[in-house]
Amino acid sequence: MSEIKNVVVIGLSYSGVSTANELAKKLPAGYRVLAIERNEYAFNPVPALRAAVVPGWEDKVMIKTDKLFPANSAHKTLVGATVTKIDQNSVILDREVELDGKATSSIPFSYLAVATGSVGHFPIRVPDYQGPEDAKKAFQKLQGEVKDSKKLLIIGGGPVGFEFAGEVTEYYNGSKGKDKKEITLVNATPRLLHIDVKDGVHRKALSALQKSGVNVILGHFVNDIDPTHNGALGKTQTFTLDDGKTVEADFVLIGIGSKANSSLVVESFGQDAIETPTQQIKVRNTLQLESQDNIFAVGDCNNVKENKQAAWTGKQATAAADNIVALITNSTLKEYGPQSTIIMVASYGTKDAAGQLPFGFGVPSWLGTRLKSKGLFADKFAESFNTTLI
Numbered sequence: 001m002s003e004i005k006n007v008v009v010i011g012l013s014y015s016g017v018s019t020a021n022e023l024a025k026k027l028p029a030g031y032r033v034l035a036i037e038r039n040e041y042a043f044n045p046v047p048a049l050r051a052a053v054v055p056g057w058e059d060k061v062m063i064k065t066d067k068l069f070p071a072n073s074a075h076k077t078l079v080g081a082t083v084t085k086i087d088q089n090s091v092i093l094d095r096e097v098e099l100d101g102k103a104t105s106s107i108p109f110s111y112l113a114v115a116t117g118s119v120g121h122f123p124i125r126v127p128d129y130q131g132p133e134d135a136k137k138a139f140q141k142l143q144g145e146v147k148d149s150k151k152l153l154i155i156g157g158g159p160v161g162f163e164f165a166g167e168v169t170e171y172y173n174g175s176k177g178k179d180k181k182e183i184t185l186v187n188a189t190p191r192l193l194h195i196d197v198k199d200g201v202h203r204k205a206l207s208a209l210q211k212s213g214v215n216v217i218l219g220h221f222v223n224d225i226d227p228t229h230n231g232a233l234g235k236t237q238t239f240t241l242d243d244g245k246t247v248e249a250d251f252v253l254i255g256i257g258s259k260a261n262s263s264l265v266v267e268s269f270g271q272d273a274i275e276t277p278t279q280q281i282k283v284r285n286t287l288q289l290e291s292q293d294n295i296f297a298v299g300d301c302n303n304v305k306e307n308k309q310a311a312w313t314g315k316q317a318t319a320a321a322d323n324i325v326a327l328i329t330n331s332t333l334k335e336y337g338p339q340s341t342i343i344m345v346a347s348y349g350t351k352d353a354a355g356q357l358p359f360g361f362g363v364p365s366w367l368g369t370r371l372k373s374k375g376l377f378a379d380k381f382a383e384s385f386n387t388t389l390i
């Protein structure tokens, strides 16, 4: 009997799990999926800002991966191992894992899907933690820091800054018996959520912030942002804006600066494999890497021209999985059609939202609440791993 061939997926968040699920459904006999994740769990970034503020939500950002494939399946997840290098036909891990009864740190592959996502500041991405208990403690520590702060500075009025303001104002300023927070949000462009949203969408977001007492400064930026200034500062500090005005804060949330996580591809194939300044991995319209026929990149990490969102990762995963099967079966590869218009929902606490629907329509609060704000896709993410929340 010939040896089973591996289709390796690197990263198990929205893109990786969708790709692994699609491949498991579609791969012909003789092939199996090996899905590798650096954390010991799958991390869901969407509820992370609520988990930074509201006690209990830290349990909803991490999902166990052991039920992704049935116990008797050929497909496997390998978690708590980071891929450090992609060689011609194998990936190298930072530690040994148990595979087919042997300990190994080199996994051969016939096809590979890179789903390494974005790098961002905690809490919207987690650094390499030892395990879920450490990550839980980090969220609980941050909740404590928010609780103890009096003056919060939010840098960036994109979805991250907007959603964090919504969580803090609802949990603290909207509840009796809790210390009220003074919040300032500074956004470099004159438009909230996204530079290209319709005016009405921007105005709805601005009105939600102002109604809940947030001091919004648009069209200006904070000088000398220090990425280590994320979270409690330990004392009240003065921040200077480009126009010389100042803002005092004892807590900072940096809601800007997310970039594609492509260092592994640079390490393996050189600087030419990525775009600058986005750091996104260059892919053909089939989602194959420009220089590698048997390697694909999906989701936040690639340079497909669409707003980087979990919503499109399923479509990309399907395209990549179909094209891997097409390569195996010597069929014609299909081109991926990017989602070029802006469609987005940004939550504002559990009961409000702003955002843009197809044809530029704004997201009504009731619809945004139902679609996103209440549950922040925590259940849906768990379902994609065939499990439920704790």
Ligand SMILES: Cc1cc2nc3c(=O)[nH]c(=O)nc-3n(C[C@H](O)[C@H](O)[C@H](O)COP(=O)(O)OP(=O)(O)OC[C@H]3O[C@@H](n4cnc5c(N)ncnc54)[C@H](O)[C@@H]3O)c2cc1C
Pocket: 010, 011, 012, 013, 014, 015, 016, 036, 037, 038, 039, 042, 043, 045, 046, 047, 048, 049, 081, 082, 083, 084, 115, 116, 117, 118, 119, 124, 159, 160, 163, 261, 264, 298, 299, 300, 301, 308, 309, 310, 311, 312, 313, 345, 346, 372
């Ligand atoms: C606050 C917030 C709210 C959001 N709301 C929405 C929304 O409402 N709708 C929407 O569509 N999108 C939303 N997004 C965007 C969405 O979270 C991302 O688009 C999505 O997470 C991208 O998924 P991904 O799998 O490509 O990347 P990521 O989520 O970044 O996952 C990458 C995975 O790869 C792993 N990894 C990286 N490198 C390695 C390696 N070398 N070896 C092994 N594993 C590795 C990481 O640990 C991680 O698990 C939101 C994001 C944030 C932060």
